Amino acid sequence: MSEIIITDLVVPERLDSAEAAEFHAMVTIGNRQAELDAGIDDLSETAEELLPSWRDQTDRSQRGFIARRHGEIVGAAYLSTANDERATSADTGVMVTPAHWGDGVEQALLERVEQTARELGRSSVQSWTLHPAASNGRMLTPTTGWGRVSTTPLSELLIAHGYVLEQVERNSVLPLDRPLTMVAEKLRAAIAFAGDDYRVVSWTLPTPEHLRAGYADVISRMATDVPSGDLDIDEEVWDADRVVRHDRNIADGGQMLSVTAVEHSPTGRLVAFNELVIGADRSGVTHQFGTLVVKEHRGRRLGTIVKCANLLRWRDIAPGSPKVSTFNAEENRPMLDINEAIGFVPASYAGGWQKKLD
Incomplete structure (x- = not known):
């Protein structure tokens, strides 16, 4: 297996600059994964919508990570934390191109964001997964007991790494x-x-x-x-x-x-x-x-x-x-x-x- 290289995401000043390639790639990979997992294309975001909150980190800090193999961007992840000194949790998301899911990219990215969360002194990490409206066989029930979701590759990854499904939300x-x-x-x-x-x-x-x-x-x-x-x-x-x-x-x-x-x-x-x-x-x-x-x-x-x-x-x-x-x-x-x-x-x-x- 070829080596997976993970680097810190470059947050560009402008989206039309050469340094914006990583940011655009992260958004594109995230939108594709959301569409595949949810089974709908209603939940996509644009780089234009996201960049301002990445540039202004007064209230929350956004950290991004880019995974490459043979120089090609094959995945990305983010870690978002409140800047309040009392904050104890971190929000994260892992996204991988479909062709490279299962090649170890997702594990490497998840381990990187967890390591960063520990370095920041966070005691818990949270992540949200998307799921189709129709069931696909194996169903997961959260600790609240309300709702169920069908499994996806991302949910299986989180289960394997010790995450607990705490809540289910309905997208209407x-x-x-x-x-x-x-x-x-x-x-x-x-x-x-x-x-x-x-x-x-x-x-x-x-x-x-x-x-x-x-x-x-x-x-x-x-x-x-x-x-x-x-x-x-x-x-x-x-x-x-x-x-x-x-x-x-x-x-x-x-x-x-x-x-x-x-x-x-x-x-x-x-x-x-x-x-x-x-x-x-x-x-x-x-x-x-x-x-x-x-x-x-x-x-x-x-x-x-x-x-x-x-x-x-x-x-x-x-x-x-x-x-x-x-x-x-x-x-x-x-x-x-x-x-x-x-x-x-x-x-x-x-x-x-x-x-x-x-």
Whole structure:
């Protein structure tokens, strides 16, 4: 077997420069692997969308690795860590060209990212795998007991290296090429149910200055208020300055993002939000980023309000987008109930894996 050479990824300043070849290769290999594993082509990303967050590492550090054999790029991996000194976990992903899967490239990359995580003092590593909607025989059940996923070469790799499947998420899609009658009906009923203490607030990035602190606060609750099984989720500090950086990175990647939130009028706090984003190709798939209702305001149909209001708003913002794609934990029945009621259907699944490091 010829030697596998792994080097640190060169993060380019510009994507049209000679030094951007590795970055482009990583994105291409990752998209191909996602398509093969999930069985759909809805989940691809572009180098333009990803580069800003790799260039601005104020809040999270991104490290990349490139695998070569005979000088040819045959795989890549990344390690993402929060810069907060209290953080204990690391997120990783391994991707290999189909022709070289099983040749030892994937093992070499995984060992490299685990070694780096240990050097950074992290106590756990997490990774997400994609899986088709249809079963293929052998099925895996997470420790939460909610949902199942079929095996893939990547999931088999993680199992062999001591990773535990902690959670399953459902990827659902909603077609946008039809009237959103049910969405409008659900929104009207939810607003009436919530009552006068709650009002809808919406904006398209950049976030208005007077909303930045509230937006930061509700984003930070994603680490504590979203079901995550036994995954070690680090709390991250968000403030108005981080929201400005977040908005700038989205815009610099050519993306457009709409936020619909609910404000609790007696306190002036944002207590729920939903984000929809689309890439530079405004006729492409829309993706939902965050959706959350903070714990103390649940049971008032605020999740329905932010989801439905943002969907109706989105028809004017990106009328050429054919569908919305979203991920939700299988144990998060309240959100899945909302999705199903307005027409979302399963498209693929994701598995959340974790390994405790020695």
